[in-house]
Amino acid sequence: xxxxxxxxxxxxxxxxxxxxxxxxxxxxxxxxxxxxxxxxxxxxxxxxxxxxxxxxxxxxxxxxxxxxxxxxxxxxxxxxxxxxxxxxxxxxxx
Numbered sequence: 001x002x003x004x005x006x007x008x009x010x011x012x013x014x015x016x017x018x019x020x021x022x023x024x025x026x027x028x029x030x031x032x033x034x035x036x037x038x039x040x041x042x043x044x045x046x047x048x049x050x051x052x053x054x055x056x057x058x059x060x061x062x063x064x065x066x067x068x069x070x071x072x073x074x075x076x077x078x079x080x081x082x083x084x085x086x087x088x089x090x091x092x093x094x
Contacts, residue, residue: 008071009043011060015073020086022094026063026070030093034061055089058082 008017031040031051041052050071053061059082062071074082 008062011054011073012075014076015060016076018072018074020070020072020090022068022070022090024094025066025068028065031063031065033093034063034089055085058085061086 010017031053034053038054041054043050043052048064051063051065053063055061057075058078059072059074062073072086074086
């Protein structure tokens with residue numbers, strides 16, 4: 001799979017990576033909405049600052065403002081719960 005996000009970095013050993021295409025570009029408002037009570041981390045890359053949002057140990061969202069995709073890392077040992085949670089989260093904004 002080709003990367004739309006530069007320098008992918010796996011947050012934990014064994015986690016899997018997926019790229020999700022979105023109907024519109026990510027905004028800072030989207031990032032703030034996804035963040036909730038979680039702490040925001042920012043990693044500088046050649047493509048720009050990647051906003052990293054940890055969601056309760058289930059998944060990690062990597063978003064670049066202005067991109068029509070997000071990179072999501074998830075723990076495959078959590079079964080379909082992480083995927084269902086991400087679907088519900090994305091449906092609130094996109």
